[in-house]
Amino acid sequence: MLQERPGLIMCVCTGKCPGFAKMDIWDFINRVRVELPVEYGFIHPQLCEEDGDRFLADFLKAHRRVMIAACAPNMQNKMFRDALTAAGMDMKTDFYPLDIRDLTTEEAFQKVADALKDWEARANG
Amino acid sequence: MAETTFMGVPRDKITWAPVIDYTRCNYCLECAKFCPHQVYEIREEEPRLIVANPNNCVVFCRACAKTCGPDAISFPEKSRVLETIKALRQQEGGK
Ligand code: SF4
Ligand code: SF4
Ligand code: SF4
Numbered sequence: 700m701l702q703e704r705p706g707l708i709m710c711v712c713t714g715k716c717p718g719f720a721k722m723d724i725w726d727f728i729n730r731v732r733v734e735l736p737v738e739y740g741f742i743h744p745q746l747c748e749e750d751g752d753r754f755l756a757d758f759l760k761a762h763r764r765v766m767i768a769a770c771a772p773n774m775q776n777k778m779f780r781d782a783l784t785a786a787g788m789d790m791k792t793d794f795y796p797l798d799i800r801d802l803t804t805e806e807a808f809q810k811v812a813d814a815l816k817d818w819e820a821r822a823n824g
Numbered sequence: 825m826a827e828t829t830f831m832g833v834p835r836d837k838i839t840w841a842p843v844i845d846y847t848r849c850n851y852c853l854e855c856a857k858f859c860p861h862q863v864y865e866i867r868e869e870e871p872r873l874i875v876a877n878p879n880n881c882v883v884f885c886r887a888c889a890k891t892c893g894p895d896a897i898s899f900p901e902k903s904r905v906l907e908t909i910k911a912l913r914q915q916e917g918g919k
Contacts, residue, residue, distance in 0.1 A: 712882045715830055718860035748884050770887060771858055777890055800860045 703763060705795065705818070707731055707740040707811065710751075710769035714744055718770075718800040727804045731768075731811055736819075738763065747778040755779065759786035764793045766818070768811060772796035792822070830883045833912045840905055841878030842888060846871055848896035855888035855897060863888075 709728050711719055724742065732740035745751055746769065759765065759782065767775055775796035783794055795818050799807040828835050842855070842863065851872045856864035865876030875881075883905070889897040 712861075712885060713830070715835070716861050716882045717880065745882075745884065747887055770860075774858060774887055774890060778887065 704736050704738040705764035705766050707737045707766045709742045710746040722804045727807050730808050755782035761787035766795040768797045768799045771798050833909050836879050840883045841881040842897045845896045848894040854891040858891045859888045
């Protein structure tokens with residue numbers, strides 16, 4: 700059975716950092732939400748800050764998988780574990796952390812597209 | 825490049841940056857590997873790691889501290905920094 704499309708949250712480190720300097724974040728998120736098989740895509744300023752925790756607690760639903768396009772996956776796993784598991788999500792199957800720092804818009808877009816395919820393939824066995 | 829203001833205040837007036845406790849640091853360099861903002865600089869001589877560009881540090885980010893096993897990284901108190909930001913913004917005439 701085909702799973703529901705995941706949502707995608709892009710985290711931009713407050714939007715004031717050089718990690719995303721090579722990328723047009725608006726072009727990136729607009730292409731992702733319009734062209735890729737996601738349910739939605741949007742930008743959060745700083746997911747690992749306290750209000751990010753509150754946001755995730757409020758927002759996450761156990762029925763929808765989420766991809767977070769931001770910083771290093773091992774760090775995301777640490778930073779978001781509590782919020783995701785509190786929402787009843789499985790870190791392995793419901794969450795896909797992706798590092799899109801230091802990429803151009805096109806590189807980041809391709810990385811998300813490939814990751815979505817990879818995730819879908821995994822989900823469908 | 826990075827914008828020069830945060831919450832309406834010049835970034836270089838905001839004292840948010842990591843502080844390394846060299847009595848704990850084992851130079852694993854995990855923090856520098858994680859941070860993409862060239863805050864840290866790895867050097868040949870001692871100490872092998874320094875906070876070279878504090879103003880590149882993303883205000884209120886503490887992510888690199890979470891990579892640090894020996895807990896050698898600390899930050900200023902957030903509430904204090906927020907107070908400073910608000911005071912500076914008032915000084916600048918609410919720009
Ligand atoms: S989650 Fe990662 S990308 Fe987002 S603000 Fe924190 S360190 Fe930056
Ligand atoms: S992660 Fe911690 S121990 Fe490792 S180099 Fe950085 S400050 Fe030192
Ligand atoms: S707090 Fe964030 S931006 Fe600052 S040095 Fe650490 S990882 Fe880099």
